[in-house]
Amino acid sequence: KAGVTQTPRYLIKTRGQQVTLSCSPISGHRSVSWYQQTPGQGLQFLFEYFSETQRNKGNFPGRFSGRQFSNSRSEMNVSTLELGDSALYLCASSLADRTYTGELFFGEGSRLTVL
C-alpha cells in the first residue's frame, strides 16, 4: 500500500509570493491534516479535512488555507509568503471517523524556504 505522498519535496520562494503544496493520502483514508514544523515552534497543527470539509483548524492566519478534493487528496496554500513561513510542512492521513483515535500516517514533508 502506497504511503502518504507530498509534492513538491523542496521549494524556494520569495517574500510576497504564494505557494501550493499537495498531499495524496493513503488509499481509503478520508482524513488529511497538515502540520508546520519549525525549529523554534516545533510541530503545530494547521488544519484537518474530512470528506472535503474542514473539521478542525489551528491558530494560523488566514494566509494559510487548504482544501480537500473528492478523492481525498488535499492541497494547502500559503499566500503573501513571509520569511517566518519557512518550514517543513507535513501532511498526515488517517481513517478518522468520529470514533477513531489512532495512528496518523505522515508523509515526508514539503520543505519550504522563503527568501
Next chain:
Amino acid sequence: AQSVTQLGSHVSVSEGALVLLRCNYSSSVPPYLFWYVQYPNQGLQLLLKYTSAATLVKGINGFEAEFKKSETSFHLTKPSAHMSDAAEYFCAVSPIQGAQKLVFGQGTRLTINP
C-alpha cells in the same frame, strides 16, 4: 488548553544502555497519548499510543511507555539502545476521541554513542 512538555531537548546514551525520554502532559480529561519518531529527512512514524486501555503500552522497535495519571506522565523507555534508535522523538496528546488534532511536545533528539 492541552499541552505536552518533554524534558530534555537532547538525550545521549551509550549503545546497550537504557533509554528514557520524559513526557508530561496537561489535560483536564483523560487524554489519548502518542509517541512518534522522526528520522532525518523523513516524516513522523508512530511508535506507540495510549487510548485508555492498559497503562503499560508496548510499541515498535522494543519501545514501551507507561501512563501514570497521578504524575500526568507518559515516559518512553527502551531497555537497550541501538545505534538505529538515533532520531528525534515527539510526545503528543489528543484530548478528544476522533480529533486528528494532535498537540506535540518540542521533541527530544536521541543520540547513541558507540
